[in-house]
Amino acid sequence: MKYSHQTRILVAIDCIVFGFDGEKLKLLLIQRGMEPEKNKWSLMGGFVEPDKSLEVAANVILKDLTGLEGVYLEQLQAFGGINRDPIERTVSLAYFALIDIHQYEKQLSHEHHAEWFETSKIPQLIFDHNEMVEMAKKKLRYKAALHPILFELLPEKFTIPQLQSLYEGIYDSVFDKRNFSRKILSTGLLIKQGDKDKLNSKKGAFYYILDKGKYNANFHAFLNLIPNPDHLQFV
Amino acid sequence: MKYSHQTRILVAIDCIVFGFDGEKLKLLLIQRGMEPEKNKWSLMGGFVEPDKSLEVAANVILKDLTGLEGVYLEQLQAFGGINRDPIERTVSLAYFALIDIHQYEKQLSHEHHAEWFETSKIPQLIFDHNEMVEMAKKKLRYKAALHPILFELLPEKFTIPQLQSLYEGIYDSVFDKRNFSRKILSTGLLIKQGDKDKLNSKKGAFYYILDKGKYNANFHAFLNLIPNPDHLQFV
DNA sequence: ACAAAAGTGTTTACACTACACCCATGT
DNA sequence: ACATGGGTGTAGTGTAAACACTTTTGT
Secondary structure, eight states, X not given: OOOTTOOOBEEEEEEEEEEEOSSOEEXXXXXXXXXXXXXXXXXXXXXXXXXXXXXXXXXXXXHHHHOOOSOEEEEEEEEOOTTSXXXXXXXXXXXXXEEETTTTTTTOXXXXXXXXXXXXXXOOOSTTHHHHHHHHHHHHHHHHTTSOGGGGGSOSSEXXXXXXXXXXXXXXXXXXXXXXXXXXXXXXXXXXXXXXEOSSOSSOEEEEEEOHHXXXXXXXXXXXXXXXXXXXXXX | OOOTTOOXXXXXXXXXXXXXXXXXXXXXXXXXOSSSSTTSEEOEEEEOOTTOOHHHHHHHHHHHHHOOOSOEEEEEEEEOOTTSSXXXXXXXXXXXXXXXXXXXXXXXXXXXXXXXXXXXSOOOOSTTHHHHHHHHHHHHHHHHTTSOGGGGGSOSXXXXXXXXXXXXXXXXXXXXXXXXXXXXXXXXXXXXXXXXXXXXXXXXXXXXXXOHHHHHHHTTSOOOOSSOGGGSOOO
């Protein structure tokens, strides 16, 4: 039994993958493999197949096009303008992912010419993908101001100066390091390690790891992670 | 030209309509007009037609089933489990709406047996609609803690005690009225009127209206609208 | 006169900000 | 020895919470 007289529509998923390499926030793009707009830069996209839930479809598309697996993936928004794909009406569900670039460096397949772009230097993308990326950037900034989501972008062991430079990159601001470290440590989410990262300074900075239990338990609590949030542009 | 070898899928929209009648937060439901599950309680839903964008489709569906037009409507989430509709695979985009029940009382059509239910007494709904409602309630609580969204549920003129009882209903809590009124007034969003509402008390409470300009300009700023947000359960 | 809800002010604790110096180490 | 980035403390300010009494008016 089926619903008769109803029009079925193509349903696609597009993944916006943010990565951090210790220096800058970057965006993963591939060269589109099919017409139209073949070889133009594009998000990782594909169609939802009948036997796959949205979650599964999103993970499979990401895996197939980039090799990435087991990363943080969250639904962003449905995009459904009538002519967003010139070939045929397609409703696209945008997802965004957060990864530590170095950790997934080996897993990342270059079969589809996946490349990292600085988020401030994103080329023209196909369809409405630039709009999706802008929305994802805003959502990331919004969410990161309240929840400790940016840890998804860091390696297991990281230093507070690394963390701060991540926040500073995302908000394109400079924060006071004394206040920043006090605020971050006061969340109780970080566990200090005995060893230091000596790559970025002579003195070396202590490594920290995330307290996974507290992270999961407190993820939805409101934290005040950035100074003067009202002065920043989010949405 | 079309994408060949791809499966097209039914795309539906389901609208979660919250309303406030001055006393309680309520949810609008209708009795489903078609098989399967005919006559069971359901959200307002329909299929996305090929010539309608998602925004348009959501508004049309809401209008057709309830008569409501021009209300606050926001995309919530895509639901895409394989068997969420037993008849045929359907991806549903959930939207939620906020209205003042009295203001739309006359506009509300009862053609489809639309009825208001207290949000704490929601019957069993078809498919995954109960899950959608739960998510919408959480999102509303989350968003209302940070942004002045609840004004969408109030009439043009309202009193601070009314506003407080709305917040108290949504968070199932009791707030200190001195702190509440100070906090709300300090947002600068309210304009005091000369007249009073004398229905709910002998002394009467001054009416306020929303400063629309400031409301639109400040909507995305972070406001601290409820006490001790960290102690409340959101998500 | 009394009941019922509106309205208002103060004190206290905590959180955020601004700000400057010492520390450890590699060169 | 010096340059570089890491790490820490304090004072001042502002914001949020706890708390109780007076006002108005309908009955």
